[in-house]
Amino acid sequence: MVEKIMSNKIKISPSILSADFARLGEEVSAVDKAGADYIHIDVMDGHFVPNITIGPDVVKALRPHSDKVFDVHLMISPADLFLEAFADAGADIITIHPEAGPHTHRSIQTIKALGKKAGISLNPATPVNVVEHLMDDLDMILVMSVNPGFGGQSFIKSQLDKIKTLRQMIDATGRDIDLEVDGGIDKNTAPLAIAAGANVLVAGTATFRGGPSEYANNIKTLRGD
Numbered sequence: 001m002v003e004k005i006m007s008n009k010i011k012i013s014p015s016i017l018s019a020d021f022a023r024l025g026e027e028v029s030a031v032d033k034a035g036a037d038y039i040h041i042d043v044m045d046g047h048f049v050p051n052i053t054i055g056p057d058v059v060k061a062l063r064p065h066s067d068k069v070f071d072v073h074l075m076i077s078p079a080d081l082f083l084e085a086f087a088d089a090g091a092d093i094i095t096i097h098p099e100a101g102p103h104t105h106r107s108i109q110t111i112k113a114l115g116k117k118a119g120i121s122l123n124p125a126t127p128v129n130v131v132e133h134l135m136d137d138l139d140m141i142l143v144m145s146v147n148p149g150f151g152g153q154s155f156i157k158s159q160l161d162k163i164k165t166l167r168q169m170i171d172a173t174g175r176d177i178d179l180e181v182d183g184g185i186d187k188n189t190a191p192l193a194i195a196a197g198a199n200v201l202v203a204g205t206a207t208f209r210g211g212p213s214e215y216a217n218n219i220k221t222l223r224g225d
Contacts, residue, residue: 010223011200013038013071013180014215016062017053017151018204024058025065031207034215038071038093040182040202043086048077048100049149056082056089063090071140071202073121073182075148076100080107087114095119095142098130108137119180123148124156128165135173140200141166145193146183151204155184160196167197190222 014036019027028039041059046052059072072091076082077100086094094111098104098120111118119140120131124147131141143163146153163181170177181193182202190201207218 009037009199010194011037011178012207012219012222013040013200013202014207014219015040015042015151015182015202015204017042018208020208025062027208027212028062028065030212031215031219032066032068034212035219036068036207038069038200039066040071040073040204041091043072043074043076044149045076048097049075051149056085059086059089059091069093071095071180071200073119073142074100075121080110083107083110084114087111087116091116093117093119093140095121095140097121097123097148098126099123104130105134105137108134112137119178121148121182122162124159128162128169131166131169135169135175135177138177140178140180141170142180142182142202143198144183145181145185145189148183153184155186155189155192157192160192163193163196163198170197185222187221191224194224 014031044051044053069092071093073095079096079100094116101107108118117139121142123144145155145159178200179198180200181198185201185203186206203222
């Protein structure tokens with residue numbers, strides 16, 4: 001029987017997509033001090049998703065503002081051309097989409113060879129079987145509970161079954177793989193994602209709501225403390 005190896009602690013990864021971009025370094029520092037576990041950095045190219053955000057230079061500029069894990073989610077295609085740049089910029093976890101390149105396993109191997117943790121992200125319509133032959137190499141599986149591209153969308157509840165299935169798959173491996181959920185996470189949907197098996201919650205609007213004085217309370221609420 002495979003022993004379950006999952007930390008009981010729920011990790012919160014604030015998405016800086018909802019931060020004040022005019023003072024982004026200060027915002028990253030503020031959520032770090034407020035108790036964030038990871039810093040979620042959404043990278044969008046206007047091609048793979050209908051929005052454009054930031055690149056490696058911004059990640060590099062933010063790196064001195066926090067020692068927390070930089071959880072970099074690449075919503076770009078092709079992703080392979082930029083893996084080294086984001087690794088050099090200070091990413092700790094690099095997550096790609098299987099649709100963003102022709103050889104997902106090779107991309108994951110590249111991330112690992114760069115000395116970084118590797119993640120794969122599943123869009124709402126992406127089936128769970130795409131990770132079946134990648135489990136030995138993954139450090140994170142990210143379930144998108146909205147269609148990627150913009151913050152502030154509503155949680156797609158059909159993804160709860162996907163989270164449950166992935167939790168079973170992860171537990172069967174006996175490996176410590178983060179199961180992250182991104183999209184529409186707030187005080188109402190966070191408990192649903194956690195009950196389904198997620199251990200990392202990405203939250204933008206729900207974290208940054210109310211300004212820096214509220215970040216610690218927002219994070220505690222999401223974590224269920």
